[in-house]
Amino acid sequence: MASSIGSRNGTKKKYLVFMVQVHTNFRRAELESLADLYNIKDINFDKYDDNSPFFFVELDNDQQAKDWIKRSILTRAIYEYWGEGKTYDGLHESIQSQSFFPEYKKLYENDSFKFEFDTYRGNSKSNRIKQIETFSYLEFKGKIDMKNPNQIFTVIEEYKPISENIPAKEPINLIFGRLIQKGDRLAMEKYDLKKRPYKGTTSFEAELSLVSANIAQVKPGTIMYDPFAGTGSFLTAGGHYGALVIGSDIDGRMIRGKGASQNIGANFKYYEESSRFLDVLTMDFTHNSLRSNLCIDTILCDPPYGIRESIKVLGARDPERFVGKENVEIDGKKAFLHRDYIPTKKPYALDALLDDILQYSAERLPIGGRLAFWMPTANDENIETIVPLHSCLELKYNCTQEFNKWSRRLLVYINRGPGFDGPTNSGIKRSTTAFRDRYFSHFS
Ligand SMILES: C[S@@+](CC[C@H](N)C(=O)[O-])C[C@H]1O[C@@H](n2cnc3c(N)ncnc32)[C@H](O)[C@@H]1O
Structure with missing residues (x-):
């Protein structure tokens, strides 16, 4: 030749x-x-x-x-x-x-x-x-x-x-x-949701999850983290590009799956990529327990839009009801230390959660590391969508996928470190109406 x-x-x-x-x-x-x-x-x-x-x-x-x-x-x-x-x-x-x-x-x-x-x-x-x-x-x-x-x-x-x-x-x-x-393009067939052993209503389609992993520059042998893993669509995409993937989700049902043959690990086995699957854990992102010196190279996720359920984090909606109850014991052991303890949760705003993701990425990603996540927006609001910004992160891409009355954006940031001193809008209320309410009122 x-x-x-x-x-x-x-x-x-x-x-x-x-x-x-x-x-x-x-x-x-x-x-x-x-x-x-x-x-x-x-x-x-x-x-x-x-x-x-x-x-x-x-x-x-x-x-x-x-x-x-x-x-x-x-x-x-x-x-x-x-x-x-x-x-x-x-x-x-x-x-x-x-x-x-x-x-x-x-x-x-x-x-x-x-x-x-x-x-x-x-x-x-x-x-x-x-x-x-x-x-x-x-x-x-x-x-x-x-x-x-x-x-x-x-x-x-x-x-x-x-x-x-x-x-x-x-x-x-x-x-x-x-x-x-x-x-x-053949990867789209391999990872087609129709053929995937474990999937659910939140699973993200193969084509755009693979594209997201490319734009996030997921690299072989590096660590990719999805803090809102759900059924693990982005973990799967990261695994395809050779990353070692970790996921977490507040909902233990997502993490446990539906038995040994239908969970995120089973998907990796099906794709013959088990060696790239580090693990998944049940955890509230806002109470993150991944050790601070764990090197996370890329964060790629699809945070809760609040469509199927409102956004929740650990905590009490009405903390006063719980005053003095932290020490309640069952069988001589603190109640919250029992394996079947279900912690209370409180509602949280999407804006605040996105601020948290940006802050976490600024602290945890290496300089040059990428954060990529999807954010929903209603098309018919006559106001500009305000994209979350952090002073250490350069907003590199803002790519929109249009649906009929709403759209979602893939926002991609590069961690430039504290010296970057870019614009920030952390802490401000960016969306006027909860996306969930707009969605269920058909954006009327
Ligand atoms: C849009 S779904 C992600 C779906 C996922 N990409 C998949 O492939 O199935 C958002 C996920 O975030 C989880 N979630 C909601 N609030 C959370 C929190 N505070 N911490 C961690 N996960 C949370 C939900 O349980 C849900 O599984």
């Missing part, structure tokens, strides 16, 4: 990133975060467009392209760019006129290969064999191998449908490239 890795005389090469046209609000954040994770500098995002699945970039070499895209959930694939045209004739002319064409042709002439076609917003009924024959000027001498070729050459056809129901017959644009790396 020809060695295709390495920059051409130190110059950059042109590549095409072919993305999915969903969750477009999250795509750039995912691409930037993965580039930063692999130390790939100077990617020019000027031509990046949320409305297009195509993004042309210049990179040093194929290895960079592989590193960058291998984890991406919102990218279909990255290709070494060979040319493009509005028709097949135009495409062939473009390929043959590129300055790099003679060099590329020579590099792969003896490799086994196959051709693939991919399409965007349409489909072709053309005879693909005949179309492949029009590329005979490539003069490849290697054998055609449909199963395990050294090189896959791809034609991407872009269509513009005549209307929503009437597809176009002919493509409006064609791009030709050599496949360098597919994105990680």
Whole structure:
């Protein structure tokens, strides 16, 4: 197989990133975060467009392209760019006129290969064999191998449908490239909630939990913590990227699951990733007992929105009722030390809980470590959503997923330490109406 890795005389090469046209609000954040994770500098995002699945970039070499895209959930694939045209004739002319064409042709002439076609917003009924024959000027001498070729050459056809129901017959644009790396879209099938042994009403869908883990830069061999673990969707996503994960939740039922075959640990076993599952524990986040020198590299979570139940923390709604009762004993042992003791809980505001998450992250994450969490907002309020801010944390991304009447945002922060001195709004009431009340009144 020809060695295709390495920059051409130190110059950059042109590549095409072919993305999915969903969750477009999250795509750039995912691409930037993965580039930063692999130390790939100077990617020019000027031509990046949320409305297009195509993004042309210049990179040093194929290895960079592989590193960058291998984890991406919102990218279909990255290709070494060979040319493009509005028709097949135009495409062939473009390929043959590129300055790099003679060099590329020579590099792969003896490799086994196959051709693939991919399409965007349409489909072709053309005879693909005949179309492949029009590329005979490539003069490849290697054998055609449909199963395990050294090189896959791809034609991407872009269509513009005549209307929503009437597809176009002919493509409006064609791009030709050599496949360098597919994105990680198969992970969505692996972690599909439908197939997961333990799940519940709070489980977070696979695609955006994996995207969240990418934007949070969850790294292999590091510790990721989800303080509101529920059924463990984010722990699962973190485990996929090789992190050692710890979760906690105030609700012991979530942590215990539904028996040995249906709990968070059982999910990790099912995915054959048990070695990445450190443990989960029942704990109120606001009374956190993880030892202070435990190094937590990333915090990724989906705090309670207060939709299915109001937000609660340990404590008494009416503390006066309990005065003097701390010392009540049962069978000679303090009541609260019995295993079946159920502590009292009191309501808590989402704003206060989010302030607590920010403060905890500022104290516990390393400099450069990321906190990523989801926050719900009602769309029809005529007031701006106020995003929580902390003086040590840089708000890096604020990506929105829109639903009909509400939306949720993935907020991603980088811990910059006390010297950062960024803006803060800790302690202020940011939401005017409890999200839960708005949700149940259908945002009317
Ligand atoms: C939106 S759910 C998270 C769901 C989770 N991502 C999953 O995959 O199932 C929020 C979770 O926070 C938990 N929770 C609520 N208040 C809490 C607190 N004070 N401390 C820790 N967990 C809490 C709830 O029990 C619930 O499981």
